[in-house]
Amino acid sequence: MARTINAEENAQREKKSNGFVAHIKDYCSNCTLAGFAYMANSRLHFTERIFWLICVIVSSLGCYHLIIEYQRSFPSRAVSIVYESLPPFSKWQFPSVSVCEVAHKGKLFHTMEEFIKGLGIDVAGGYPYEVESGIASILFPVLYNENALKGKCGIAPTECPGPCADCPAKDYRKILKWYGANCSDLFVECKLSGDPFDCCRYFRPLLTPYGRCYMLNSLQNNEPGSKHWLPNQLDPADRKAVITMVTQMEIQVNLMNAEDIPHTAFAPPGILAITPGLGKYMQFNQVIMTNDPDVREVDSKIRSCLFPDENPPTSVYKAYSFSVCITECIRELQMKMCNCTAFMYNPNADKRFPDCDLDGYFCLEKTRAIKPDSRVLLSNNKRNNESCGCLPSCNDGDIYTIYEPNIMTRTGNKYFNVTLDMPFLPTDQYRRQAIRSRLDVVVSMGGMLGLFLGASILSAIEFIYYFTMRPLNNMLRERSATERTNRIQLQERE
Known part of the structure; x- marks a missing residue:
């Protein structure tokens, strides 16, 4: 009995095996x-069949080798940047401008000085310059020197002829807002191409790693077409690309791309105006970067750049740029070290990143994380614990100084004057173009498969059909035939 059962099982296995082999043979035949x-x-003859088997194997290996080589070369050949000429008399587009407050030679805005006086006096009974220097290094990051904050604010004086001044323990964001200079305190006059415009309407405030700045046509606190976006496309036939700013305080003026922010780690072209009554002048040139529509279809790691609207959802900024990415990397480093961040790295007071109090700043100073610019830049894309992996912006054009005279002109007033001039009509631009788009990948790989194996999209559908629908249909057909045979046999017996 056992032998009969084993024989039946072996017969069934052999039948299934023969059925599978027959199915494979049927697929290969059709x-x-x-x-x-x-x-x-x-x-x-079997020699002919072996010959064709060898041919199919060799063709498959050749196709596989070509596809692998194509994939390896794809990242280096998917995108190219060309330098091309512009049509004559193209319109000029003035770049974005940042105007940042600076504290020079211990001089702060008068309301800030009144606030510091209200904190107390020093051991000599005078103005607490040490406290002022400590607060300035927090409110004006460009003034910070390594390990200087502990010496200014770490030890509070006790033997004063009156109440001893000490650095505020918290609320630096509010202190800058309440006692710092606002837009109307800073600007006197602004002109573009000789036409005056409302400074405070178009220069929008933004906290940056450099300090508090006022940004003209920045994607970080504005958007094209809004009421605060200054029309900056100029026709060279009747307008000059010259902007003039007059302020009541010392300023640092920089030119940058619309998605960038001022940062202590970078030095974009600009002018430092710290002498009242003197006019500073600079000539510059700009080569913009344009992108073909197909570039967006290429993966960001392959094209090695990100568009401003490809900002991560966790970002506190509105647009992506390399400077923004480095800023957020530094903020993450500060959070990791001290569980708080310098408020200049968090422009919108996001609760996910609490502002540091004075003890938090001492922690940042101890870990060298208040301004770790060089450390972060050198570690970028190094795949270590402090690596940021920041990519440049796809719209990152080239702005550079071509002339900045050492002789400054006297204006006859106490204001600070800055003039930025683009004197020459731009004649060239960079253009990033996609050499291999998604369609190119499909066409190239389809061509390889077709050349070596005669494959197509229908071949893939055919393969799926033969190993899904075809076996199911055969099984249903066999079952139906078996049931029909059983019914006939039953009827014959009856």
Whole structure:
């Protein structure tokens, strides 16, 4: 009895095996792939069938090798940047401008000085310059020197002829807002191409790693077409690309791309105006970067850049740029070290990143994380614990100084004057173009498969059909035939 059962099981296995082999043979005989029909043709001599098997194997290996080489070369050949000429008399587009407050030679805005006086006096009974220097290093990051904050604010004096001044313990964001200079305190006059415009309407405030700045046409606190966006496209036939700013305080003026922010780690072209009554002048040139629409279809790691609207959802900024990425990397480093961040690295007071109090700043100073610019820049894309992995912006154009005279002009007033001039009509631009888009990948790989194996989209559908629908249909057909045979046999017995 046992032998009978084993024989039946072996017969069933053999039947299934023969059925699978027959199914494979049926696929090879009827598929559209080149050479497979010859291998499955039992009427041919076995040497011919082996010959075609070798041909199919060699063709498959060749196709595999070409596809692998194509994938390896894709990142280096998917995108290219060309330098091309512009049509004559193209319109000029003035770049974004940042105007940042600076504290020079211990001079702060008068309301800030009144606030510091209200904190107390020093041991000599005078103005607490040490406290002022400590507060200035927090409110004006460009003034900070390594390990200087502990010496200014770490030890509070006790033997004063009156109440001893000490650095505020917290609320630096509010202190800057309440006692610092606002836009109307800073600007006197602004002109573009000789036409005056409302400074405070178009220069929008923004906290940056450099300090508090006022940004003209920045994607970080504005957007094209809004009421605060200054029309900056100029026709060279009747307008000059010259902007003039007059302020009541010392300023640092920089030119940058619309998605960038001022940062202590970078030195974009600009002017430092710290002498009242003197006019500073600079000439510059700009080469913009344009992108073909197909560039967006290429993965960011392959094109090695990110568009401003490809900002991560966790970002506190509105647009992506390399300077923004470095800023957020530093903020993450500060959070990791001290569980708080310098408020200049968090422009919108995001609760996810609490502002540091004085003890938090001492922690940042101890870990050298208040302004770790060089450390972060050198570690970028190094794949270590402090690596940022920041990519440049795809719209990152080239702005550079071409002339900045050492002789400054006297204006006859106490104001600070800055003039930025682009004297020459731009004649060239960079253009990033996609050499290999998604369509190119499909066409190239389809061509390889078609050349070596005669494959197509229908071949893939055919393969799926033969190993899904075809076996199911055969099984249902066999079951139906078996049931029909059983019914006939039953009827004959009756």
